Amino acid sequence: MFGGEHKQTDIAQSAIFTTGSMRASRFFPAILFTFLVMYGDYTFDLSSKIRIGFSYIFSPLAQIEYLAKDGLKSFNSYFSSHKKLSEEIVTLKNQIRNLENQNLSLQNTKSSLNELEELLGLSKSFQDREIFLGKITDLKKFPKEFISVEIRTNNITKDMIAFNSFGLIGVIDELLTNSVKIIPLHDKAIKVPARNSRTLENIIIVGTGEQRTFKIEEFKKNGDIKEGDEIISSGLGDRFPEGFLLGRVSKVKESDQSNFLLVEVKNTFDFSFGSIVLFTKP
């Protein structure tokens, strides 16, 4: 409170007792000086000289307007060209993406053609048998491994077998209107009459349900078989064609509790490979 009063008093004091700087003792000489300047200007034209001097000094300022205009112009031009460049970059990026897509599609086409070539090469061995092609649309691995193949013919029958570029891969499980379901040879439900290419002994291989794995049923302990033996289809029973490589013996195991050997065969084909499947009768 006292501080505030003190402050107000202080302000009032400085307001009331202020004396101006324009005392007569200074004012009249200043007026005299001004008259002298006026006289000097009248006699020697001082103001014109000063104005000319100022016009020289401030001439760069007069250019500011033009400089600003030019600056704005170049600024606009920079950003318009920048915009054009950005747009061009975007266009080029799109072109690159399209080309990459085309390249990918060409690569797919190439691999499809290679696959077809191999399939057609394979079909030569079918002699006069009719062949049909289908396109793989779906692949499922669980709970049951199968592939769905789109077909455009009604001539496919359930007794036909499926090939891809590797060779014999499976059998038709289900025949639908425009598609078929194919299960692999290693499916548990499938038994394939086969032959050991080394000993020419007829055997039956059975799918294990595991990928690429078969077992040979009831192979006697005294039989001639060893790891690495090639197993080919025998064609017996007319369910599968003859002479197609099914796999190689990968394991031969003897058990005391059984009179038979436990023989495991690893197949050489890839059930899920490629995009085209060939169907034919055995």
Place this chain on the structure above:
Amino acid sequence: MNNFEDKKSSIFNFYFFVGFSLIVSSFFEVLLNDYFLSRLTLPLTLMTLVYWNIATPRNIGFFWTMLSGFILDIFLGYFLGVHVFIFLLASYFSQRYFHRFRALFRLQQSLIVAIIVLIYQIYFILISKIFSLSIYFELLILTIISSLFWPIIYGILRYLRIKLTYGK
């Protein structure tokens, strides 16, 4: 001396701020004159000078008064000293009667400023020796505009002065 005194900015800064405001107002006056191409001008510098003479008569010096006068003389194309002379007179009388002027209401102050501006403009009409109906019209209009401008100039400069002096 006390807190109040401590908060005051230095006289040196204040002195330069007064000069700066006078030069800025001269600049605007010249710009307005160029823009409207009128023979008379809106006397922003005179009003600024009157304000400083009334608000802080101790701090307004001869130097800035004369400098702003010379600036106007040069850029408005008058003889050197024409503005300086009238500014010195205006400063002298403002300082002579600043106590009375401060005590007036803003409206009364505006009327006094209008009279000062009227005398100022008549001085320039006499110097220019242009006596026509249009210039009397200009004189009337500019006097009215100036009196309307006074509260604005007063408010702005007062705000800046308080800001600079007490930092509030």
